[in-house]
Amino acid sequence: MTTPPTKLPRTPDAQDRCPCLSGNTYGECCGRYLSGDSAAPTAEALMRSRFTAFATGDGDYLLRSWWPATRPVDLELDEDMRWYRLDILDTVRGKVGDDDGVVTFRAYYRHPDGAGQQQETSRFRHRDGHWYYVDALALD
Numbered sequence: 001m002t003t004p005p006t007k008l009p010r011t012p013d014a015q016d017r018c019p020c021l022s023g024n025t026y027g028e029c030c031g032r033y034l035s036g037d038s039a040a041p042t043a044e045a046l047m048r049s050r051f052t053a054f055a056t057g058d059g060d061y062l063l064r065s066w067w068p069a070t071r072p073v074d075l076e077l078d079e080d081m082r083w084y085r086l087d088i089l090d091t092v093r094g095k096v097g098d099d100d101g102v103v104t105f106r107a108y109y110r111h112p113d114g115a116g117q118q119q120e121t122s123r124f125r126h127r128d129g130h131w132y133y134v135d136a137l138a139l140d
């Protein structure tokens, strides 16, 4: 009996290396945020968990962690996209106790049409115990 191949990677096991490459296991890193067991404590942690959601194809988490006013109605993820590396380049505020934060990151992907990277400076807001992705600042 064969399992039909799923295009998107499956949810990692708790002991697997976290896709955000923090060095922690999935269970001790983004896994607990994607599962809803706990809330990302900082803007960077939310950024990492959203990268992991892209890497594992978790569109629900992406929508859930999006600021309501800027959240798209729905989200179609490219099933051929493989996000495999995240570098956090800079963070401004976004710590425990802050109301907002800014995270600059570079994310790397492979795709049948070619590999590439995306650099973005994202804005985050904290409300009612949760961090949310708001939008991306325009590039200079």
Ligand SMILES: [Zn+2]
Pocket: 018, 019, 020, 021, 022, 029, 030, 031, 048, 049, 052
């Ligand atoms: Zn992680």
